[in-house]
Structures are given as structure tokens and as C-alpha cells.
Amino acid sequence: MAEVWVPPSIPAAVRVAAERFGTCEAVVDGPVRLSYRDLLEHVRIMARVFVARGVRPGDRVAVNAPNTHHWVVAALGAHYAGATLVPVNTRFTGTETVDLLRRSRARALVVAGDFLGADRLAAIRDAAGEAGLPELGTIIRVPLPGPLAPEPGVLDWGDLAAVAEDTPLAEAEARADAVGGDDISDILFTSGTTGRSKGVLSAHRQALGVAAAWAERGEVTAGDRYLVVNPFFHSFGYKAGILVCLLTGATMLPQAVFDAGDTLDLIERERVSVLPAAPTVFQTLLHHPGRQGRDLSSLRLAVTGAATVPVTLVERMSTDLGFRTVLTAYGLTEAVVATMCRPGDDLRTIAHSSGRSAAGFEVRIGDRGEVLLRGPNVMLGYLDDPEATAKAVDAGGWLHTGDVGTLDPDGNLTITDRLKDMYICGGFNVYPAEIEQALARLPGVRDVAVVGVPDERLGEVGKAFVVSDGDLTEDAVLAFCAERLANYKRPRSVEFVPELPRNASGKVLKRLLGKESEESTV
Known part of the structure; x- marks a missing residue:
């Protein structure tokens, strides 16, 4: 498998992609089709807006929107301005979102005007109450599902080019130049399935390192067309999606809401070749009544993973959906991708394991069968929570995942369950x-x-x-x-x-x- 070169920072990756892949399609989002050069220009405008609105290097920029080209531009623009990205789960209530904005001390928020029938900005304001969000200096609305009525103190997406004029391009470029590999790139909050979510801190070198490892295992190239149904606020959509495409020149096709019929349409119309997703997505596609008769011959690579991936599902992804390569992988927010199968692995390995170590990780099994990870891409720690950090990462640098698993003689990891589910x-x-x-x-x-x-x-x-x-x-x-x-x-x-x-x-x-x-x- 070809090695993927890793630039020193995400802003550097945006520039390199524009140089290497130029007029190749970077993002296809309905009628919006951006080349890699176009993407760089949009990111520069976004960065200049953040600078003009007082966002400083290291400040946090939150993005609360579904998978669209707006999210890609906003996130990369925040990085380009030297800020730290804080993705917000679009399923969060107003109360949960306010909690996240306060804990991250976000200085700017990019928010969908209306998504899944909810006015997110109104919900945030209601939840913030009289105390408000005094540190939040800038709000930018994404026009979803359509044009929005003007609101005092809120920037709309269509206003950004004019606001950017207040910042010279050279200032934004200087910000991008100053971003280093050890600077914090993002704070991803855990899914919070068992309690209050925790903010996971990662550096630019780590975000790009895991993306490169994922791209190498999947053999992703500039000829691939990558359908991203995994939410961008999750590492599977952001790091194994946006950043993988940025490093390889693949075309990303974001899907705001998973709908099996729409997904089948996209695969057929846009000749999708790469589709990573949770097992439930593939189960839904397999059972969709409109699947028969579809031209799915472009499908090349599927990547999935969970504590349990039914063997029958892996088999049917090849036989019924036509994927030429099906891989399973294992990761978590604190490590993103730790193990992954390789093309050429036999069906039993793919169906019964999550593959061998990736992205520089060491893997071993600790007490009670717990999976432990160590390597350069283990999180920097939890936001403002040294006690939880020390509990998760021991003195030897081993991340305690809370997952139970086994290693076979070849180093393939099989996740058997969660300690908490036992x-x-x-x-x-x-x-x-x-x-x-x-x-x-x-x-x-x-x-x-x-x-x-x-x-x-x-x-x-x-x-x-x-x-x-x-x-x-x-x-x-x-x-x-x-x-x-x-x-x-x-x-x-x-x-x-x-x-x-x-x-x-x-x-x-x-x-x-x-x-x-x-x-x-x-």
C-alpha cells in the first residue's frame, strides 16, 4: 500500500491539496461542486472572517451543523485562522449544546439555521437564559434548509465575503503559517452514552496521522469518490472522512441525513467508490426495497466497525452490495483509529476481527480483558479534567479503552464487548x-x-x-x-x-x- 505524506498541519494540508489536486473535485454537495483550488479560496475567506471578528490563535470555534460543504469550509477555515475546532453533535438539545459551548469557552459558533425541524439558535438562546454566552462573540448561520430572515448580531453565510474584506489575505496566511503540528487542532466530545460527555484534545499531527493511516489501509486515492454519511462532528466523519480526502485528493460527497433511498441515488449518480459507515447503515441498505436493479458497480471499499459486527453482514456487503473490499476497524474518540484490517485479509479475519494495529499504536490486553493502547496518537487529554485523564491514560502511557477484547497470534484484535455492558x-x-x-x-x-x-x-x-x-x-x-x-x-x-x-x-x-x-x- 502506498504511503500517504502527512503535512505539518491541517492548514498546510489544505494548501498542498490545492497544489496537488487543483481542478479535481474536492466537494460535491448537491448543486455545489468545489475543486480543491475552490476549496482553498473558500477556506481563506472563512479564515479572514474569523480574524476580522476577533478570533485569536488557540480560540475555540464551534460548528453545529449537518454534513454539508458549509461544515467543511467552516472547520478548515477555523484551522486556517489558527483556532481550535469544536464539533457539536447535531442531536444535542439546546441545554447540551450550551453546556458544551460554555465548557469549551467557544468564541465563535457556526450553526445551521434549521435542521431536523429545529431552530438550533433559538434553542441555544433559550437554554442559555439570562446568563447568556458572554464569551461567544460571533455567530454565523448556515442557510439550511433555505434563505434566512436577517437577525441582529448574526452573520449569515452570504455575508462572509464582505466581512472577509476587513482582513488582508496576508494576515490569514500568516495565521496559517504559524500553526504547528503540536498545536491543538480540535476538541471532540465523546458520545456520552453513559454520562456527561468529555472533551478529547488532539493535536494537528495526530489528526493528520490517523487520517493518513486510515487512507493507507483503505488504499484511498484521488480517483475515489467518498460518500460521507458518518457525521462530521464524529471522528469517523471528520478525521476518517474530510481529512482523508484532503490528504489523498479523493472527492467527498457529504450526506446531511442518512436516507437509504437517497444514498442509493447518490451511489448510482455520482459513482461512489468509498462508503464507510456504522453497521446499521449497511443493514438498512441491504433491506431497502429499492436496492434491486440499482447500478452499484462503482462501490470499491466499505469500512465498518463496532463492538459487534455480524459475520453475515460482512458476507452480504460483498455478495449483495458488491463491495470489492470490506474492512473492519476499531477506534474511539480518544484514539480515532487503532486497528484496521488490510485489503487481502481473508474473510474470517475481516468478519471476526478489527485487524492489526495502525497509526503507530501498540495494542495489548490488560486486566479483565481490557484493550489497552499506546502510541503517538493517543489523545493529549480531556478538556479541563486532569482526574479523568489520569484515569484513562496510566503512567506508562497506556490508554484504558473500556473495551474487552482478544489478540490472535497474528496481532488481530477482536472486540468482544464493553466492560460496562458485561x-x-x-x-x-x-x-x-x-x-x-x-x-x-x-x-x-x-x-x-x-x-x-x-x-x-x-x-x-x-x-x-x-x-x-x-x-x-x-x-x-x-x-x-x-x-x-x-x-x-x-x-x-x-x-x-x-x-x-x-x-x-x-x-x-x-x-x-x-x-x-x-x-x-x-
């Missing part, structure tokens, strides 16, 4: 992912999650939440498990649900399932 049934440790893998083989099971629920005799027992395509019954599910799993591993009850609750990154929110189970027993 429950104890009659004195035995039970890892739900093993049960979920087994149930994925049952015809009619489209999606499944298993959680531990209280039991007077055994302490905890398993409960399966099943999304079914067929006429499955609880008895059929339990009988299937009885044939394949030890008694202590078998779920004792089954609940059929229309869908599993997931966060925007595709992770199942098991705490919500567990809460529903507790309430149902009251």
Missing part, C-alpha cells in the same frame, strides 16, 4: 456481544441488542431486544439460543421493538434499553 449471571461473566452475534444468524432478525436485567435468583439475566423482519416469536428466539449458547448466556426474555435506540454515531444506547426494562418490572 453482566454477571449466576457468578459467570456474560458478554452481550457474543449473544448478539449468535442471534444475528437467526433468519428474521434484522437487529438485536442484549442487556442484563435484575433477577432475584441469578443476580442478572439477559434480555434480548429484537428488530424482526419476519414472524418471529419469543419462543423461537429462546429455542435458537438454547441450541447454541451455554445456559448462563441464554436470554431469559425477548422484547420485539421497531428499532433500537442509537446515537448519531450508530452506537446502541443500551442504557435506555436497560432503563425501559427496569421500568417495565416496576
Whole structure:
């Protein structure tokens, strides 16, 4: 696989991409088609706006918008101005967003005018209350879904070129020149599936380093057309998406909201070749009634990963969707990508593991089977939380991931579950992912999650939440498990649900399932 050259900073990467890839398409977003040279010019305008509005080197710029060309320009423009990017989860409520803006001390906010039927700026102001957000000096609105009525004190996207005139281009270039590899590039907040999210600090060299490693394993080139359905506020969409394209010259096609029909249209019309996504995306595409008869022959590379990726899914991604290469990978916000399969790995390795170490990481298995990581791309720490940082990264530099896994003799990592998801049934440790893998083989099971629920005799027992395509019954599910799993591993009850609750990154929110189970027993 060809080595991807890593520039010293993200602003340098934007410039190099314009030089290397010039008129090649950088971003295709509906009618908007930007070449790499166009992208550089838009980023420079954005940077000049931030400078004109008083954003200083090291200040934080928050972006709260869906996957569109606006997000790409805003994020890279913040970097170009020497600022630190703070992506905001678009599913956050106004209260959660205000908490993040205050904790990051954001000086500027780029926000969607209307997304998913919500006026995000109004929600933020309501949540901020009388205390407001005194450190937030600049608000820029993205015109989604369309033109916006003028609002005092708020810049609209169409105003940016005029505002940029207040800053000489040379000043923005000097800002970009001053950005170094060890400067903080971004603060990504964890998904917060078990509590309050934590801000993960990364440097420019780390953001680009993991993107380069990902691009090398996937053999991404300037000829690829990369559909980005993973949210840009997540490292999978931002670092393994935008930055990968920037380093390789691939064309990025952002999708604001995943819709299987629209995705199939894009693949066919734009000849998409690369599609990384959470397992649920591929499951949805496989079950979409409009998939038959589509020309999906352009698809080359799929990358997915989770605590559990059903073997049957990996198989069908090749046979039914036509991907020539399917890879699994493992990462987390604190490390982005730690292991990844390689093209040429056999199906068993791809289906049963997340591949070998990547991006300079060392991987080992610690106490209770916990996966530990060490290397140059482990996070710098958590924002304003030295206690949590010390708990996550020990004195030897090992990141304690909270994931349980095993390493085979070749160094391939298999994630078996999360430590927090493990429950104890009659004195035995039970890892739900093993049960979920087994149930994925049952015809009619489209999606499944298993959680531990209280039991007077055994302490905890398993409960399966099943999304079914067929006429499955609880008895059929339990009988299937009885044939394949030890008694202590078998779920004792089954609940059929229309869908599993997931966060925007595709992770199942098991705490919500567990809460529903507790309430149902009251």
C-alpha cells in the first residue's frame, strides 16, 4: 500500500491539496461542486472572517451543523485562522449544546439555521437564559434548509465575503503559517452514552496521522469518490472522512441525513467508490426495497466497525452490495483509529476481527480483558479534567479503552464487548456481544441488542431486544439460543421493538434499553 505524506498541519494540508489536486473535485454537495483550488479560496475567506471578528490563535470555534460543504469550509477555515475546532453533535438539545459551548469557552459558533425541524439558535438562546454566552462573540448561520430572515448580531453565510474584506489575505496566511503540528487542532466530545460527555484534545499531527493511516489501509486515492454519511462532528466523519480526502485528493460527497433511498441515488449518480459507515447503515441498505436493479458497480471499499459486527453482514456487503473490499476497524474518540484490517485479509479475519494495529499504536490486553493502547496518537487529554485523564491514560502511557477484547497470534484484535455492558449471571461473566452475534444468524432478525436485567435468583439475566423482519416469536428466539449458547448466556426474555435506540454515531444506547426494562418490572 502506498504511503500517504502527512503535512505539518491541517492548514498546510489544505494548501498542498490545492497544489496537488487543483481542478479535481474536492466537494460535491448537491448543486455545489468545489475543486480543491475552490476549496482553498473558500477556506481563506472563512479564515479572514474569523480574524476580522476577533478570533485569536488557540480560540475555540464551534460548528453545529449537518454534513454539508458549509461544515467543511467552516472547520478548515477555523484551522486556517489558527483556532481550535469544536464539533457539536447535531442531536444535542439546546441545554447540551450550551453546556458544551460554555465548557469549551467557544468564541465563535457556526450553526445551521434549521435542521431536523429545529431552530438550533433559538434553542441555544433559550437554554442559555439570562446568563447568556458572554464569551461567544460571533455567530454565523448556515442557510439550511433555505434563505434566512436577517437577525441582529448574526452573520449569515452570504455575508462572509464582505466581512472577509476587513482582513488582508496576508494576515490569514500568516495565521496559517504559524500553526504547528503540536498545536491543538480540535476538541471532540465523546458520545456520552453513559454520562456527561468529555472533551478529547488532539493535536494537528495526530489528526493528520490517523487520517493518513486510515487512507493507507483503505488504499484511498484521488480517483475515489467518498460518500460521507458518518457525521462530521464524529471522528469517523471528520478525521476518517474530510481529512482523508484532503490528504489523498479523493472527492467527498457529504450526506446531511442518512436516507437509504437517497444514498442509493447518490451511489448510482455520482459513482461512489468509498462508503464507510456504522453497521446499521449497511443493514438498512441491504433491506431497502429499492436496492434491486440499482447500478452499484462503482462501490470499491466499505469500512465498518463496532463492538459487534455480524459475520453475515460482512458476507452480504460483498455478495449483495458488491463491495470489492470490506474492512473492519476499531477506534474511539480518544484514539480515532487503532486497528484496521488490510485489503487481502481473508474473510474470517475481516468478519471476526478489527485487524492489526495502525497509526503507530501498540495494542495489548490488560486486566479483565481490557484493550489497552499506546502510541503517538493517543489523545493529549480531556478538556479541563486532569482526574479523568489520569484515569484513562496510566503512567506508562497506556490508554484504558473500556473495551474487552482478544489478540490472535497474528496481532488481530477482536472486540468482544464493553466492560460496562458485561453482566454477571449466576457468578459467570456474560458478554452481550457474543449473544448478539449468535442471534444475528437467526433468519428474521434484522437487529438485536442484549442487556442484563435484575433477577432475584441469578443476580442478572439477559434480555434480548429484537428488530424482526419476519414472524418471529419469543419462543423461537429462546429455542435458537438454547441450541447454541451455554445456559448462563441464554436470554431469559425477548422484547420485539421497531428499532433500537442509537446515537448519531450508530452506537446502541443500551442504557435506555436497560432503563425501559427496569421500568417495565416496576
